[in-house]
Amino acid sequence: MKTAYINNVPFEIHEGESILSFLKRNHKDKVPTLCDAPNLESFGSCRVCSVDVAFSQDGKTKAIASCHTPIGEGQYIYPDSDNIQRLRKNIIELVLTDHPLDCLTCEVNGNCELQDVAAQVGIREVRYDKGENHLDKKKDLSHPYMTSDFSKCINCYRCVRACDEVQGEFVLSMAGRGFDSHIVKGANDSFMGSDCVSCGACAQACPTSAISDVFQSKAIKTEEVTRTVCTYCGVGCNLDVSTKNGKILSIQAPYEAAANGGHTCLKGRYAFKFYNHPERLNSPMIKRSNGEFEAVTWDEAYTYITDEFRRIIRDHGPDAIAGISSARTPNEENYLMQKFMRAIVGTNNIDCCARVCHSPTALGMQRAFGTGAATNSIADLEFTDCIIVIGANPTAAHPVTGAKIKQKFMKGVTSIVIDPRRTELARYAQYHLQLQPGTNVALLNMMLYYIISEQVEDKAFIESRCEGYEEMKAEILQLDMDELATITGVTKDLVREASIAYATSKAAMEFHGLGVTEQYQGTFTVQLIADLAMITGNIGKPGAGVNPLRGQNNVQGAADMGAQPHQGAGYLDVTSPEMNEKYKLFYGSDIVPSAIGYKIPEMFDAAINGKLKALWIIGEDVVQTDPNTNKVIKAMNAVDMLIVQELFMTETAKHATVILPGASFLEKEGTFTNGERRIQRVQKVVEPIPGTKPDGQIIIDIMNRMGYKQADYTAAGLLEEISQIVPFFRGVVWDELGDNGKQWPVAADGTDTQLLHVESFKRGKGKFSFFPYVQSREVTKHGKDYPYIITTNRELEHYNCGAMTRRTGNVEILTEDVLMIHPDDAAKNGISQGDMVCVESPRGKVDIKAEITDEMKPGILSSTFHFPEVMLNIITSDEHDTEALCPEYKVVACRIRKSKGKFKELV
Numbered sequence: 001m002k003t004a005y006i007n008n009v010p011f012e013i014h015e016g017e018s019i020l021s022f023l024k025r026n027h028k029d030k031v032p033t034l035c036d037a038p039n040l041e042s043f044g045s046c047r048v049c050s051v052d053v054a055f056s057q058d059g060k061t062k063a064i065a066s067c068h069t070p071i072g073e074g075q076y077i078y079p080d081s082d083n084i085q086r087l088r089k090n091i092i093e094l095v096l097t098d099h100p101l102d103c104l105t106c107e108v109n110g111n112c113e114l115q116d117v118a119a120q121v122g123i124r125e126v127r128y129d130k131g132e133n134h135l136d137k138k139k140d141l142s143h144p145y146m147t148s149d150f151s152k153c154i155n156c157y158r159c160v161r162a163c164d165e166v167q168g169e170f171v172l173s174m175a176g177r178g179f180d181s182h183i184v185k186g187a188n189d190s191f192m193g194s195d196c197v198s199c200g201a202c203a204q205a206c207p208t209s210a211i212s213d214v215f216q217s218k219a220i221k222t223e224e225v226t227r228t229v230c231t232y233c234g235v236g237c238n239l240d241v242s243t244k245n246g247k248i249l250s251i252q253a254p255y256e257a258a259a260n261g262g263h264t265c266l267k268g269r270y271a272f273k274f275y276n277h278p279e280r281l282n283s284p285m286i287k288r289s290n291g292e293f294e295a296v297t298w299d300e301a302y303t304y305i306t307d308e309f310r311r312i313i314r315d316h317g318p319d320a321i322a323g324i325s326s327a328r329t330p331n332e333e334n335y336l337m338q339k340f341m342r343a344i345v346g347t348n349n350i351d352c353c354a355r356v357c358h359s360p361t362a363l364g365m366q367r368a369f370g371t372g373a374a375t376n377s378i379a380d381l382e383f384t385d386c387i388i389v390i391g392a393n394p395t396a397a398h399p400v401t402g403a404k405i406k407q408k409f410m411k412g413v414t415s416i417v418i419d420p421r422r423t424e425l426a427r428y429a430q431y432h433l434q435l436q437p438g439t440n441v442a443l444l445n446m447m448l449y450y451i452i453s454e455q456v457e458d459k460a461f462i463e464s465r466c467e468g469y470e471e472m473k474a475e476i477l478q479l480d481m482d483e484l485a486t487i488t489g490v491t492k493d494l495v496r497e498a499s500i501a502y503a504t505s506k507a508a509m510e511f512h513g514l515g516v517t518e519q520y521q522g523t524f525t526v527q528l529i530a531d532l533a534m535i536t537g538n539i540g541k542p543g544a545g546v547n548p549l550r551g552q553n554n555v556q557g558a559a560d561m562g563a564q565p566h567q568g569a570g571y572l573d574v575t576s577p578e579m580n581e582k583y584k585l586f587y588g589s590d591i592v593p594s595a596i597g598y599k600i601p602e603m604f605d606a607a608i609n610g611k612l613k614a615l616w617i618i619g620e621d622v623v624q625t626d627p628n629t630n631k632v633i634k635a636m637n638a639v640d641m642l643i644v645q646e647l648f649m650t651e652t653a654k655h656a657t658v659i660l661p662g663a664s665f666l667e668k669e670g671t672f673t674n675g676e677r678r679i680q681r682v683q684k685v686v687e688p689i690p691g692t693k694p695d696g697q698i699i700i701d702i703m704n705r706m707g708y709k710q711a712d713y714t715a716a717g718l719l720e721e722i723s724q725i726v727p728f729f730r731g732v733v734w735d736e737l738g739d740n741g742k743q744w745p746v747a748a749d750g751t752d753t754q755l756l757h758v759e760s761f762k763r764g765k766g767k768f769s770f771f772p773y774v775q776s777r778e779v780t781k782h783g784k785d786y787p788y789i790i791t792t793n794r795e796l797e798h799y800n801c802g803a804m805t806r807r808t809g810n811v812e813i814l815t816e817d818v819l820m821i822h823p824d825d826a827a828k829n830g831i832s833q834g835d836m837v838c839v840e841s842p843r844g845k846v847d848i849k850a851e852i853t854d855e856m857k858p859g860i861l862s863s864t865f866h867f868p869e870v871m872l873n874i875i876t877s878d879e880h881d882t883e884a885l886c887p888e889y890k891v892v893a894c895r896i897r898k899s900k901g902k903f904k905e906l907v
């Protein structure tokens, strides 16, 4: 045992720890610090944490900053010697000579680290003259969230380091020397004028109120703090939500959260004001024959709905009813919704938004590995030396994971980005394979070819763990690399180099997004990604694996709970007689069907064809977000009863027959499962606003009125039921989930699983597959008349249809959808920056403002669909992945011209 001493008392030292960490473990008195922070590298700038160190008992000492000095065997530490106390006091006195000392009116009064340290070191007076100071610094109030008042700055660099080390944005820096040292934003700009991404890491890191936010998140007025999980993306960031008098004040990120470690993006931290926005729906409504909505009681709404359900089942059968569950709501509510459809209506017509995002991932990974979920934890990024990002823009769509990947790229791991856009990560990557949209299969086949032909495959792994290799190899070696290079637009040499770099790394992690799945060959692309991982042995070990970046916060959970037409709760096959019996017995219902139900696009077709009579949609704005808007609207208007359960009057809600006002994630309890299979507790922060109900209770009310006895909603009760039918939830207990949740599969004894497929694959052997490249039908059918390709994307500031984020300050930061267009294309079509451009596809036309950027390749355009003013999905097609029917948002044939000023055309 290695020993060091504190005040001459011996203590064991831990390998690699600093003197400060050693003292934190073993010394009862807290060592004061100012520049130290839990999620930052130690810095040693303020020297307040200095301690006396000697190499013999009561020997000659030297004052050393404890935060960045390693503890050594035989050191004698004197943390509170007279010398050290004098030193600390002097440092704080010097700091205070340049501080306003207006504590009574300061936002952080009572929660200020400078105040705490001053009290701890015993400041009573400042012995130095006032002299020059920086007390006249102007406040920056330019931003909807971030604020700064640099008269309070103590030059500790915590904000600068948070911006660098946590977010990797480098917006904040220190300018000047000595007394002139000061923080600058970008080129000495305001928050709003700089490239700040509003993540708030600097505000959380600042020990005073020099950088803060409009919510005064460091003020002490909070009465209660509730830990919950963000509703905006599959990263699943933990949030500490402060409340007073039942109102939300602010949100901070808990440092010990496994999913986000003290970080969030601007959506999780700041975009919460939608929850009590005046436009929240606050009464059930029924659309009357004059086309107007009329507010009704819950009883009236329930009676209307159940009467209609009974009539439709009697006249048209249960398959004339369908449900779209919500990936934004907790597992328990998704479970109830699919149970309602299967056990009470008697149909498998249940689906969720996974259909329009990662259904090809689930199917492709199930085919290859047996499990359709991420193989690793995000924490595995620590163990990887190669990252490949395919068809994903995580710094915008999964910002906290994106920031971690960016940090790894900057620190020099082998980095490969496969994307038609020069995304932020592509700018940092060693290899950017900027392929034509829709050619993923061709490019991955090239990578497999070079890995085989260069003999850098992992033969031992292939032989011991996989099947189907020889067949795949024979097909791959037949391919013509020149032809594929022409198809993809990426040179053979670049693909070859990247393939060898990937295959020869020790542990390579893959991340993919909707640029993989929302394509004609989406499922096949996922299977080829699995091939890449298996051929190089990059699966089943830390730092290596296949990791879909799940879109909506609980899209993983919605599918796990059975909100899909072919697999029930726990992915059990609905067509299997054995599973059908199991479900019937478990639900106590003899009408659970065994025929596969409609997927979302099939629901729309069935509605238009008159086969579907009722559709119940929870928390999805399909009119704005699903492709081919005019067709979706036609389907919405075709059914006898469209129930929309929502927070706001969305574009879909406008077409409803009945509106049910649901509750937001801040007003209910349950669990979300994030993209790394982590089941985390969503805890109720505030009561639902008057007139609304938690969505699970609404479903249960309707279940009971349809004659099925279901106890009132509690997350604990529902989880207990779920754990008995979903095999990988067996050991999940509400009270045992703790702050950081558990990653499924969770065994009966509560043990969870960080890494999948360690010894063997869920399906036994991993299955190699080969798929030839096939051009998208969208291009073969329409490419001649519509020569441009538009591919949709996401922006950091907005989430999905924007119903929530457009009702927050985020809308001041990003105000509209824009069309990204290459300068050559803009010049060719006489388009200048900011012009309105008419984009026309075979489905219709929209007008969007041009943003000319070389992020795009010539011939390729890109835009988002966060704003109903543009309704970009008017032009997207209902072409889809051949296997999972995921729409092909990423390859849309179109033509462009400068707009004549006409706006969207709706049916």
Ligand code: SF4
Pocket (backbone or CB within 6 Å): 230, 231, 232, 233, 234, 235, 236, 237, 260, 264, 265, 266, 267, 268, 269, 398, 399, 400, 401
């Ligand atoms: Fe975290 Fe995603 Fe929420 Fe941002 S949107 S705070 S990255 S969960």
